Amino acid sequence: MAETELTVESRQALGKEEAGRLRRSGKVPGVLYGPGMQPKPIFTEPGQVFKILNSKTGKNTLLKLKSEDKELDGKRAMIREHQIDALTDRLLHIDLMEVTKDRRIKVKIPIELLGKPVGVDKGGTVEELIRELEISCLPDEIPEGIKVDISQLEIGDALHVKDLKLEKFKVLTDPNLTFVTVAAPQKEEEAKPAVGAVPGEVPAEGAAPAEAAAPAAEAGTEAEKKPAEAKEAPAKGKEPATKTKERTKK
Numbered sequence: 001m002a003e004t005e006l007t008v009e010s011r012q013a014l015g016k017e018e019a020g021r022l023r024r025s026g027k028v029p030g031v032l033y034g035p036g037m038q039p040k041p042i043f044t045e046p047g048q049v050f051k052i053l054n055s056k057t058g059k060n061t062l063l064k065l066k067s068e069d070k071e072l073d074g075k076r077a078m079i080r081e082h083q084i085d086a087l088t089d090r091l092l093h094i095d096l097m098e099v100t101k102d103r104r105i106k107v108k109i110p111i112e113l114l115g116k117p118v119g120v121d122k123g124g125t126v127e128e129l130i131r132e133l134e135i136s137c138l139p140d141e142i143p144e145g146i147k148v149d150i151s152q153l154e155i156g157d158a159l160h161v162k163d164l165k166l167e168k169f170k171v172l173t174d175p176n177l178t179f180v181t182v183a184a185p186q187k188e189e190e191a192k193p194a195v196g197a198v199p200g201e202v203p204a205e206g207a208a209p210a211e212a213a214a215p216a217a218e219a220g221t222e223a224e225k226k227p228a229e230a231k232e233a234p235a236k237g238k239e240p241a242t243k244t245k246e247r248t249k250k
Contacts, residue, residue, distance in 0.1 A: 003064040004052060004061050004064070005065075006063045006066065007045065007067065008030075008042045008043070008065050008067050008096075009042065009067055009069065009072075010041065010042055010067070010069040010072060011029065011041045011043050012041075019093075022043050023090070023092070026045075027044065027045065027046070028045070028049065028092070029041070029093055030044060030094035030095060031096070032065075032077060032096045032098060033095070040071070040072070044094065050091065057144060062078060062099070062139055063096070065096075076101075076139065077099060078099055079095070080095045080096065080097040081093075081094070100139070101138065103139075104137060104170075105139060106134060108133065109132060109133055109135060109142070109144070110146070111131055111132060111145065112146065112148065113150050114148065114150065115149050115150055115151030115152075117151060117152070118154060119155040119156075119157065122155055123155070123184075124154075126150070126182055127181050127182070128179070128180050129180065129181065130173070130178075133146060134172040134173050135173075136170040136172055137168060137170070141168055148164070148180070153182045155182050155183075155185075156181075156182065156184060157182050158178045158181035158182075159178070159179060160177060161175045161177050162175035162176065
């Protein structure tokens with residue numbers, strides 16, 4: 001893998017105030033660490049870092065450091081961590097890890113699926129369950145990705161991590177994990193239950209359906225009104241009792 005140059009400088013002052021001053025001046029603070037060395041505070045240009053992170057190799061990009069500090073100049077490193085402000089997308093901090101040609105490192109590489117499975121033509125759907133693998137390898141042997149041909153997969157077929165043949169690398173991801181499968185077509189949805197009914201619930205014995213309860217209640221209300229109206233109506237052939245009879249004189 002080709003190296004990408006990254007200009008960095010060492011910083012003497014530490015703490016939040018110094019980090020804030022660097023950010024206000026358009027720089028991003030960071031640290032370089034590695035086996036057999038004390039972590040070294042650094043700073044760099046955020047534009048360079050974003051360009052690396054957005055490249056095809058991303059964090060797996062091998063870096064060659066360029067610096068006025070002889071202790072930093074010429075070292076090889078990789079971006080291990082970076083912090084971005086969620087509101088402003090501003091780069092806040094960066095961690096670099098020194099790498100050497102003879103020391104294996106852990107990296108995550110993407111899985112690239114090639115071809116159209118025959119099962120898709122029969123109604124199946126490709127389901128990608130794992131998109132990257134964690135491997136251990138030498139820095140100069142980091143692959144850009146793992147290409148896998150899935151054109152022969154039928155409906156119900158699946159590929160597992162252990163099916164991959166990677167001789168140069170040590171795969172750290174669980175070998176029994178499925179990373180791609182061709183799922184069968186989904187069956188048509190079952191008929192939906194009636195409105196107001198609870199699926200699977202059977203009415204109690206002798207109980208009326210929920211929909212029939214409302215008319216019955218309304219009928220009862222009308223029945224209650226009629227007797228009241230009958231009491232108020234005067235009997236046939238009688239005058240309304242609106243006048244008081246005169247008392248008979250003694």
